[in-house]
Structures are given as structure tokens and as C-alpha cells.
Amino acid sequence: MPKSWTSGGFELHLDLEPGVGRRAALERSLREAIRSGRLAAGTQLPSSRALAADLGLSRGTVVQAYEQLLAEGYLTSRSRTHTEVAAVPGARVRTQLRSATNFSVPYDLAPGNPDVSQFPRSTWASALRHAVTIAADEDLRYGDPRGHPQLRRALADYLGRVRGVRISSQAIVVCTGFTNGLRLIAAALRDRGGRVMAVEDYGLPFHVDAIEHAGLRTETVRLDDDGLVVDELPNADAVLVTASHQLPWGTRLHPARRGALVDWARDNNAIVVEDDYDGEFRYDRQPIGAIQGLAPEHVIYAGTASKSLAPAMRMAWLAVPERLLEPIVQIRLLSERQCPTFEQLALAQLVDGGGLDRHLRRMRTHYRKRRDFLLDALATSVPQVRPIGIAAGLHVTLLLPDGTRDDDIRAVLADHGVGAHPLSDYARAGTAPPGLVIGYATPPGHAFPAAVQALVTALAKLV
Ligand SMILES: Cc1ncc(COP(=O)(O)O)c(C=O)c1O
Structure with a gap:
């Protein structure tokens, strides 16, 4: 017991x-x-x-x-x-990363959350009001476990237009956040006899937990400056990749590797799970289309509202190859069944009415300014620190001089009230170079300059 x-x-x-x-x-x-x-x-x-x-x-x-x-x-x-x-070598470090928010530190620069102070409250309120007003009585019954048809249609159009995803609305599954989607995928693969999902080293520890909890084993694959080392993929049923902006390393998967990844999936009859968690935020280059567009029958594309709107939305979407659609839907039916219908209708209205596009345009400028502010402060005060992965998303990784110890990084951050994680917290297979992962979407605007100041003061003690 x-x-x-x-x-x-x-x-x-x-x-x-x-x-x-x-x-x-x-x-x-x-x-x-x-x-x-x-x-x-x-x-x-x-x-x-x-x-x-x-x-x-x-x-x-x-x-x-x-x-x-x-x-x-x-x-x-x-x-x-x-x-x-005690600190046990090889023990998983997961609890710190489970919650992306650390309310107990004055300066929360841990990645995970967008700037929720910018959430488009009034647009969302009118979309919700609209949803409640227009919803048919039918809509208030148990709904389609794939999601409301109106939202699936809106998402299929949006993903095609913005991310180059090729999918019919019939094959979209709206789920309760990406983590829930990942569990659905892993459980569906396991039910079909799958055993292994490969994962990038580095990545979020709780994604490994979700996969393993659903009954698959994970195997870790190395990254280099071009992203996942596709040549080193094991014999696996699937691989989870953050191809357009690796979390936490920040690289995008090199175009040649994207092709090789699709070839690997075809040759092994495997599935690529494309976690496109922050694909809408790209600053210095043209957005890169989703890998799903190259091989819709071998890639599950996953998007989420957690970065583009707010994690509290708990809404994400999967574009699913036909052979996995029914297994995923069956598991969804046995678990959460569906997302709340009013919220789904409101999101459909936000997407169709252009409210999401307007919000994203505004937020791209907002985040870009924050990123530039952070990079300027680093370049001025601690030029020895090397930021990487700056072209996209809401986080940067800061590489620190060789020999910097994690214990010292943690101690100095704690002394200065800065909440952030050493790179090694994301290392699934062991070690990582000395570094720090910084989310620059938090804290809210009035507190951001002070948080950056606290960070650079702390870093100056390490370099
Ligand atoms: C790599 C990665 N994938 C996906 C997500 C989104 O997860 P969810 O939709 O469950 O909030 C996040 C959020 O922090 C993330 O960092």
C-alpha cells in the first residue's frame, strides 16, 4: 500500500x-x-x-x-x-524544473513562462463572451475528443499559413497542453507495441517523465551546433525534437539534418514528434517552416498556446498522421476526453478573427526589445559570457568560462535573488558545459531592468 x-x-x-x-x-x-x-x-x-x-x-x-x-x-x-x-551523481534533477515559475525569488528569469502581463485580456474576454453567445445547445454536450470542429478548422488554416504544416482539420487533436499531448502520443505508440522514444540531450526532464510514465523507454541523443545528431539516432519508435529552437541550447536543426531526420523516420517507420513550443517567435531570420510539412505521414507536429498566449490556457494541438489518429483519440476518450468547449470556441474566434496574429506581432516586438536589452547589458558588463540561441524564442543560454562550477552558479544566483537554472539541470545523459538558461519574458516590464541588473552583477562574480 x-x-x-x-x-x-x-x-x-x-x-x-x-x-x-x-x-x-x-x-x-x-x-x-x-x-x-x-x-x-x-x-x-x-x-x-x-x-x-x-x-x-x-x-x-x-x-x-x-x-x-x-x-x-x-x-x-x-x-x-x-x-x-545528498547530491547523488546520476540522480535526475527534475523538481526544480517542474514548475517554471519561482515565486520565491525577487527576479524570476527562469525560462518557461511568457510575459503574462501582456495577455490580451479584453480580446479574450470578448471571444469568450462571443463563444458563450453563439454556442449551439449541441455544443454543450460531450464533444468530439479531437476538439471542436470549428477550432480544428481554424488551427488547420493557421498552422498551414504560419508554420507550413500540411494537415486536414480531421487529423488535428486539441489537447490539454503539450505535456498531455506527449503522454497521449507515447501511450498510443506503446499500445501499438512501441518501446523507445529518443530524446535530445539537453531537454526538459519532465518530458522524459511523461514519456516514461506512459510506458516507453527513452534514449538520449547528442546535440551539436547543428542540432540533433541524426546519425546517432538509435533504433527507436519515435524521437522528440525541438527543431526550430532547441530547448535549452537554442539552435535550429540544420536543413540537411531536417532531411536526414525525415529519412530516418521513413527508413525506420518511426515518428518524429516536433515540439514547436515557441515557433511563432523568431526575430532575426525568416521563420523556418515545420518539419511536418516535409513528411506529414511521419511527423506529429505539436503547437501550444502556452508561449503564444499563456500556460494557464492549457491548450495545445497535435497534427497527427492517419495511422496514429485513432489510437490517440481512443486514449483521449478514456482520459480527459476534450478541452472545455467554450474555451475552444473562443480560441477559434481569436485565430479566425486575427486577434492571435495581432497579439503575436505585438509580442514579437516586445520580446525582441527585452532580448536586446539583456544582450546589451551582458555585452557591456560581462563580455566573457557567451549568449547562444538568441535568434528565436523566449530564452537564451549563457555559456560561462570553462571550469565554472554549478554550485558556484547556484550560490551566486541565490545571493542576488535571481531565479534561473544551470544548463546541467537540462542534461539528460550527464554533464553539460558550464552555463545558465535565462528566460527573458519574465518578470513584468517594471521589474525587468532590475532583474537584468541583478543577473549581470551575479555573473560578474563568476567570470
Ligand atoms: C520545450 C517545451 N515544449 C513544450 C512546452 C509547452 O508545454 P505545455 O503546452 O504543456 O505548457 C514548453 C513550455 O515551457 C517547453 O519548454
Whole structure:
């Protein structure tokens, strides 16, 4: 039975495996939680007395389990009463990146959120009012799990026009954010006998979690300055790529590699999952069309409202090859079924009525100014820092001098109240060069110059 404890506001669910002895079960459960990143380095554990009471174990059993994990290096002890999780090599670092927002730091420069202070509230309010007014009674019943036909039609037109996606509205699935879409895809592949999805190194740890939770294994593939090293793709059922703006490295997949990727998918009867999370934001070059346009039968294109509008919309869309459409729809039916219909109709109105295009045009200028402000401040104050991936999106990666240690990066950021992640937090297969990933869409305008100032002051201590 899963057990849980709550101690000092911290809660963890522990599965104590039956049939292996209680102490061994507790040790295993804690080791798994630490390796998987569910218990992050530095997390203080409850006292042996509190944990024993919560789990219905004897205190001696908990003390022995703690001692064993101390000996194995999973835990460290500052005093007799303070035991905490140690930094374990190879343990996944996921918890920090789970939430893109860190409300507890004065200057939140972690990537993830757009500038939500610019959300087009009045346009959205009138689109919602319009949706409620025009929705037919039929629309208030259970709807099509692919999404409302009006939104699918609007998206098919929009994606064709803006991103070069070739898709019929029949093959679009509106889902509850990209992460939900990724789970749907992974589960559909698994149901058809799939086993492995390749992922880029680097990337978001919780995307790996979503894929693995749906029952596929992940295998990591290296990146270089031209993006995913396609030649090194393993024998896999699918690959997840951020081709138009790699997260976090910032490169776009080189045109030759795009062709090679499509060839790989054809040769292996595999699927490319194209995560086009910020494809609308490109500043210095012509936008690059989606890979999906090259091979619609082998690519699932995924777009999201999380960057273009707001993460709170919880709406994303998949353009799905025919053979995977029914499996995905079946899983959608068994889970969330559909997004709320009024919101879908409102989004259709925003897309069809040009409100989304106008918002994106305005935001491109807004983000470009922020990016330039940040780059100027870096060039003036810390020219030793090398920004990469600046041509698109809402984040830049800052490469720091060789030898800069992650611990020092974290300490200096914390000292200056800056919320941001070292590049290594995104490393799926191990290490990364010393660096930092900065989102420049937050904080809101009035706080942005001070946040940039805090960042460059912090960086000056590292170079
Ligand atoms: C790489 C990447 N893909 C997709 C998304 C969007 O995810 P969702 O639609 O679940 O908010 C994000 C958001 O931060 C992202 O960074």
C-alpha cells in the first residue's frame, strides 16, 4: 500500500513493496525517490520518530534504513537530528524544473513562462463572451475528443499559413497542453507495441517523465551546433525534437539534418514528434517552416498556446498522421476526453478573427526589445559570457568560462535573488558545459531592468 508522511509542510508518497521486509522496502523506496529526483538534494527528511509513526513502522527500522542510506551516500547528516538528501551523481534533477515559475525569488528569469502581463485580456474576454453567445445547445454536450470542429478548422488554416504544416482539420487533436499531448502520443505508440522514444540531450526532464510514465523507454541523443545528431539516432519508435529552437541550447536543426531526420523516420517507420513550443517567435531570420510539412505521414507536429498566449490556457494541438489518429483519440476518450468547449470556441474566434496574429506581432516586438536589452547589458558588463540561441524564442543560454562550477552558479544566483537554472539541470545523459538558461519574458516590464541588473552583477562574480 502506498504510504505518505507530512512533515514541515513536505509530503512524499512512499510505496513500501510487500514481501521484502519492511526495512528493505523503506530503503528501496527512498533510494528510488532520490535517484528519480522526487527527493531533491538538500531535502530534509522527517525525524525517524515522525516517519516511523506515519508509516506504522518501528523507530528502529527507520533508524537502520537511514543509517544504511547514509553509508551508501544517498543521505547526509548535519547533526544527530538533521538528515537530508545528498547530491547523488546520476540522480535526475527534475523538481526544480517542474514548475517554471519561482515565486520565491525577487527576479524570476527562469525560462518557461511568457510575459503574462501582456495577455490580451479584453480580446479574450470578448471571444469568450462571443463563444458563450453563439454556442449551439449541441455544443454543450460531450464533444468530439479531437476538439471542436470549428477550432480544428481554424488551427488547420493557421498552422498551414504560419508554420507550413500540411494537415486536414480531421487529423488535428486539441489537447490539454503539450505535456498531455506527449503522454497521449507515447501511450498510443506503446499500445501499438512501441518501446523507445529518443530524446535530445539537453531537454526538459519532465518530458522524459511523461514519456516514461506512459510506458516507453527513452534514449538520449547528442546535440551539436547543428542540432540533433541524426546519425546517432538509435533504433527507436519515435524521437522528440525541438527543431526550430532547441530547448535549452537554442539552435535550429540544420536543413540537411531536417532531411536526414525525415529519412530516418521513413527508413525506420518511426515518428518524429516536433515540439514547436515557441515557433511563432523568431526575430532575426525568416521563420523556418515545420518539419511536418516535409513528411506529414511521419511527423506529429505539436503547437501550444502556452508561449503564444499563456500556460494557464492549457491548450495545445497535435497534427497527427492517419495511422496514429485513432489510437490517440481512443486514449483521449478514456482520459480527459476534450478541452472545455467554450474555451475552444473562443480560441477559434481569436485565430479566425486575427486577434492571435495581432497579439503575436505585438509580442514579437516586445520580446525582441527585452532580448536586446539583456544582450546589451551582458555585452557591456560581462563580455566573457557567451549568449547562444538568441535568434528565436523566449530564452537564451549563457555559456560561462570553462571550469565554472554549478554550485558556484547556484550560490551566486541565490545571493542576488535571481531565479534561473544551470544548463546541467537540462542534461539528460550527464554533464553539460558550464552555463545558465535565462528566460527573458519574465518578470513584468517594471521589474525587468532590475532583474537584468541583478543577473549581470551575479555573473560578474563568476567570470
Ligand atoms: C520545450 C517545451 N515544449 C513544450 C512546452 C509547452 O508545454 P505545455 O503546452 O504543456 O505548457 C514548453 C513550455 O515551457 C517547453 O519548454
